[in-house]
Amino acid sequence: MQHRAVSVRRPSVAGMTTFVxxxxxxxxxxxxxxxxxxxxxxxxxxxxxxxxxVAERAxxxxxxxxxxxxxxxxxxxxxxxDLRDVxxxxxxxxxxxVSVAAGLLAARLRRVVYVDSGPLPEGTSQFDxxxxxxxxxxxxxxxxxxxxxxPPFRPDPDDxxxxxxxADMLALLRERATPHPFASARQPxxxxxxxxxxxxxxISCMFPAAQVHEMIAAGHxxxxxxxxxxxxxxxxxxxxxxxxxxxxxxLLSTL
Numbered sequence: 235m236q237h238r239a240v241s242v243r244r245p246s247v248a249g250m251t252t253f254v255x256x257x258x259x260x261x262x263x264x265x266x267x268x269x270x271x272x273x274x275x276x277x278x279x280x281x282x283x284x285x286x287x288v289a290e291r292a293x294x295x296x297x298x299x300x301x302x303x304x305x306x307x308x309x310x311x312x313x314x315x316d317l318r319d320v321x322x323x324x325x326x327x328x329x330x331x332v333s334v335a336a337g338l339l340a341a342r343l344r345r346v347v348y349v350d351s352g353p354l355p356e357g358t359s360q361f362d363x364x365x366x367x368x369x370x371x372x373x374x375x376x377x378x379x380x381x382x383x384x385p386p387f388r389p390d391p392d393d394x395x396x397x398x399x400x401a402d403m404l405a406l407l408r409e410r411a412t413p414h415p416f417a418s419a420r421q422p423x424x425x426x427x428x429x430x431x432x433x434x435x436x437i438s439c440m441f442p443a444a445q446v447h448e449m450i451a452a453g454h455x456x457x458x459x460x461x462x463x464x465x466x467x468x469x470x471x472x473x474x475x476x477x478x479x480x481x482x483x484x485l486l487s488t489l
Contacts, residue, residue: 262289
């Protein structure tokens with residue numbers, strides 16, 4: 235297993251790669267704009283995705299908009315454009331989407347890349363990763379609705395997930411983030427066998443690479459399915475496409 239840090243690695247573009255970029259909760263394709271621009275400048279073909287019910291597709295949200303819906307979005311893009319040798323990238327909740335989609339698209343993929351995310355254990359949902367008191371708070375916020383509200387995205391020096399985001403970036407998140415279909419966070423992942431055949435990599439922002447290796451070895455549920463994956467370190471908060479887009483594009487170009 236390799237550990238590659240952004241400070242010691244530079245991209246080596248040997249040809250065009252198609253990157254399908256899947257955002258996390260509350261975000262649309264817009265969040266990948268700076269990363270996509272840098273990948274395109276390097277000669278690649280970036281395909282940022284907006285999932286059903288979010289961002290410019292917010293009007294499509296229904297109580298039935300779930301993980302399967304979002305997986306179908308990605309599969310439709312890849313198969314509809316007949317994309318091959320794809321690097322499928324998922325940030326945060328998007329890691330669930332790409333891990334399930336990988337089992338359906340294995341023959342078309344070069345690699346799956348998790349950006350501060352990972353493939354959760356079989357039968358686990360995104361909601362399950364919250365502590366019980368956090369689950370109670372989320373359910374109270376949603377009430378009788380079906381959309382998970384947008385976080386406040388206010389400056390908070392005690393919140394490491396916001397590291398690297400200046401006032402303008404936080405304002406952009408407050409302006410453009412939209413509520414997220416909650417059924418997608420409640421639906422557990424179920425993998426097809428071909429999922430295990432696709433090489434994977436993790437770009438870790440919130441955890442140092444050494445800690446990730448320890449967690450993989452210990453079978454921690456966040457990273458247990460990444461045994462044998464490359465681990466690339468990009469120290470910043472949980473939103474690297476905004477806080478360090480150039481470095482994130484650089485790391486993706488090495489894969």
